[in-house]
Amino acid sequence: MEIFNHNANVNFLGMRRLSIGIAVLLVLASLALIFTRGLNYGLDFTGGVLVEVQYQQPADVGQVREALAQGGMETAVVQSLGGTRDMSIRMQPTPAMRDVDGKVDLDRVAAVIGKALQASRPDAVLKSRSSVSSQVGAELRSDGSIAAVFVILGIGIYLWVRFERRFAIAAIVTEVHDVLVTLGVIALVQREFDLTVLASVLAVIGYSINDKVVVFDRIRELFRLARKAEPEEVLNRSINNTLSRTIITSLFTGITMLALYLIGGPVVHGFAITMLIGIVVGTLSSIFVASPILLWLGVSKQDLMPRSKEDPELARRP
């Protein structure tokens, strides 16, 4: 079975002004979203208390919010954990949740929230409760950024050594694009940004670079094989040759993440959805963004010939 016409030769590089223009717009829009709307940081990052509640009968988020407001907890963030019976409630601890020393006491947290919920719905049962101090969250945010920078730089250095400087730069720029656009979408839909989502964003970098390397590899191969290598044509052919693989792999990985999203439960919801967004962004950028950058950086056949040809003896001959 084949979905793609293997003779297709779409001129992807021909639309590079348009594709890069859209990519730049997306990055700018994402940055604007991240800085104006901000990420909806989860408990791990903001600190506070979180409880997971299960209702015996279906309940809706508004109802839970109202019950909490009745109990004096107006600022609580209530989210459905998929379905109508499981909810998560997140908030900064109220004075009633602290013990005599001012420390958060999970038993008190459970008592205060449980009482407020059961006042209107006696079928509410608390399934888990957590408390995180804000200091932990601040550390995490810096750790996460450091990890992302480390990943991007590490990959850049590897590509520099294995390929060439221009490939490393193109990969890093595209990676930054992918991460920002993924974060932009998360900011747009205000999906809760927790630890698993952070893990997923880092995994998106891994996935997306995997995708780019396959195209880069083909570019190197075609440059080396071609007698007369017109860069634009070589890049176009590389994208077209690997197109079916690029799309099939993202479909295959996508369906596993879809399975995880559909039945993996609330814990991995954020992970799966972020990964799905990242797969779409990463696949598109492999096709439309990475290669135009490479072209602009001026990649050429000479840069990619095996080292042995750069023998100084040969260079000195007329």
Add this chain to the structure above:
Amino acid sequence: MTDFPRWKYALVALVLLFGIVYALPNAFPPVPSVQVAAIHGAVVDTALQQKVAAALKQQNVAYSDLALDGDRLVADFANADVQAHASDVIRTAVGDNYTVALNLASTVPGWLRAIGAKSMPLGLDLQGGVHFLMAVDQNAVIDKQEDRYTDDIRSLLRQKNIRYDSVARNSQRGQGVAVVLRAAADRNAASAAIAAEYPDLNVQDGATTGDRFVLNAAVKPEKLRDLALGAISQNVGTLRNRINALGVSEPVIQQQGDNQIVVELAGVQDPAEAKRIIGATATLEYHPGIGFPGDPRAVEAARSGNVPPDARLYYERGSRRPVLVSKRIIVTGDELADAASGVDQQSGAPKVDVTLSAAGARKMLDYTTANVGKPMAVVYVETLYDTKIVDGKETRVPRVSEEVISDATVQGVFGKNFQTTGLATTKEASELALLLKGGSLAAPVDIVEQRVIGPSLGQDNIRKGFRAVLLGLGLVLLAAAVYYKLFGLVADIALFFNLVVLLAVMSLIGVTLTMPGIAGIVLTLGMAIDANVLICERIREELRNGSTPHAAIRAGYEKAWATILDANVTHLIAALALTTMGSGPIKGFGVTLLIGILTSMFTSVTVTHAITALIHGHRKLKTLSV
């Protein structure tokens, strides 16, 4: 014709066999159990077994198994609720001389266990329990050191007859001690004396105004770092002792980062109880001894209950021999500055070096001057909390446990520094050093994160995670078979084995399975197929370019391999960064991804190549099903 060497077939067969055997234990889910172990010299025997059986029967608690396992008694139950109820019943039945712990008993067959195969431990999100993240207060460590040196320098100057105006800590923490002297000569003398006595201090002349000659003595940064690290490992040690003594089985107590400690107690559902365990206070007291452990007077006192009015009767830790100790306290743990185990240079015997603060040293000097040749005992006082059922209600009873952890003869006059020798092994010495420090030095800990995960939530997560893995795997298997036909089926076999080998490696290393880890497994499955997509697409290309089937297979694998390697190495770099992220969920995911990438490189390339070679190797081919 085949281009696949025989040794590679053998390698593939071996790896697959290894994968199946070492992944197998995960097919035997552990059962909730309660285990009883003896403390205070009690014994675990069939009498105890009958007692427990009778108690469970009386309370109508059904158990699936009740057996002696070495020095423990293990009872298995149907589910976590029964287990929790049973542990209360058993605790009441066996009394204080046993620890009763919730546990998950392995059902892995003996022959598998004999070759080191074990199932993956489950994270708290999959089995329920409490999780604490504690930050150690490093400021308190610095405060304590600087206070101690302030004291010490004052008494040193007095001892050396150097006149001073004041000795006080600098207002800013970490800046050390400021000594104000009245003359330049005094300052030089003081500087020399302090530098000679305390090599861990940096001594520097400060500002001179009129007749105020300032000398600054700050603790060296490397010493502070050592102390900070020491405080952490010591806290970890102390917590481990306490939690072990309380009988929570297989607790996770780990250092994380520079100043944090993670404690995870599976099965415990009451954070208040866990907090009390963690926060139990322990102190040390040095007392004059009266006789030695097990001597006739002490045995007589223990038998008759007639303890002399100025004495107390304690038991020695470990041996449980009775010992009489004077009520008088020489020094307490607060005055103990450091304790380190080592080996005596001359005799080669294990020893513990103890350092006291200046105040403690004076008291110790006073006592030892008058009491050479007499015994001195160290009493370890710990306050623990027990939960007991009284009139059907749960009540918490504080229990003070006092034990003699060391009893030795005073060999000479000493003050600040002394050694405890006569210890049987180096292990005993390091344990004593840990106890001495644990009773006194531990920097205060602050709980910065806590989570309680109910057991039903854990079971829910396992079920969902398991189903997600199956569905994800099933969909990819189906898609690959439809799209790449025979080669897709071959890739499917390899993908299935990738899951098996991944589970085997994770089990063997002992990676804790968590929900993010399961997400990592699903992602690995989705991405492992990429190598096969690359290979199949290459083979199709080669066929289109007019290669013969065999040549297409060979060229397909060869050309795809370079790409697969580059793609996977870059992916590995990303996974590696994830594993360095300290915190639990990300790390669990990163480790799974890392192992998954490595196993997939083998299964997707070598295993499929072997199968392909088996199928196509010796036949003349006109077409390929790809």
